Amino acid sequence: MKKFLNIIRKAALWFFAITFIWVLLFRFINPPITYLMLQRGFERKADGKDWKIEKSWVDIEDLSNNLKRAALAGEDANFLNHWGFDFKAMGKALEKNQKGKKLRGGSTISQQTAKNVFLWPGRSYIRKAFEAYFTVLIELLWGKERILEVYLNVIEMGDGIYGAEAATQKYFGKSAHSMSKSQAALIIAVLPNPRLWSPARPTRFVYYKQGLILRNMRNLQKLPF
Template sequence: MKFIKRFFRFVFKTLFWVFIFSIVIVVIFKWVPVPITPLMIIKNIEQTDANKKGWQHDWVPLETISPNLQLAVICSEDQLFLTHNGFDIKAIEKAYENNKKGQRIKGASTISQQVSKNVFLWPERSWLRKGLETYFTFLIELIWSKERIMEVYLNSIEMGPGIYGAEAASQYWFKKTASKLSKDEAAAIAAILPNPIRYRANPATPYISSRKVWITKQMRYFGTLHYPKRENDE
């Protein structure tokens, strides 16, 4: 009986400190650049070609990333990013209905959910990871501003083979800094995000070119990018 009590006490304490740590790390990353993500490590380990080991990742502040790229990823990945609380309920319901019909599985991940998955979790489809993704999405939406979520997103996601973040992607695809990206170049990078290993931003294939056209049209419809302000934002 004592063993069982000790066991449950140990489990409770472990879960409690994991909970505390999760909040602390989210608070820290509200200001501190994210130096590395689980995806970078896992993909590097999985890489069998020794010549391709490692990755390119240069963290830069959001203000030095072209507004064109910020708007392009919103228009291509999550058009409700500025107004939702981390989850696109309609997209989730649509994906659920598609999956229920046995159609090809379609995701409904928002930019906030992608940040949660890339920065705090591992790239695996499971109910455990999805539950933790929901938890971390709630935390970052509560603690971070939309600008911070976008800043971490554009500095952490994969934008090419071993290329992570806007600055490394801009240099890799267009030989220029992220601050200098044109609308067309920003749309090209946003167009490959569904599969940055398979697709090329430059030179663009006919498929990526068609996605670029669609994204640039959405950017025109969207208009000027204005992030919402919260009372607790500094």
């Protein structure tokens, strides 16, 4: 038993060291690709389509302030104030789930970034545990500005389209630097299911969400970056 515990202890130390260095590197190096991008690419090939991963990195200072505010207004209004987890939002999500209502969930931008960059898609308790672990690490090692920058550059925004720059070029024919409030809100409004909904062909529900996001944008505090 003592030998077994030593093996577990060493394995845990190695895991922490490797993941700590991995997260720290991505504080300075932009993630080149994610598991989801590869999965979607192989899914397209399996469906007889061309391989497609469209993405173009844009630094946080070159992203539209409208987009940054829309992301917070639509995805995580308390982003600047929490440490990776919004327990109030989680409580509301749990309550609505128990009532059988459709719900996207209570994940923060930090949690979504940790999942997208370091993990695989899924809903298992194991993946959720890893998500919580990486969320804590990026909050400690990256900070809010870097988290939002990575999030807006790797998030899935269409079929084979990842990040704000590729999305705005595709849907609006312009750079993510010059997005209007309306366009930014529309981009964020489709994020629950960007392969089903499109900013180029908004449904009535997407327009409704856009309106909510625009309203919430007016109530946000000033961004520090």
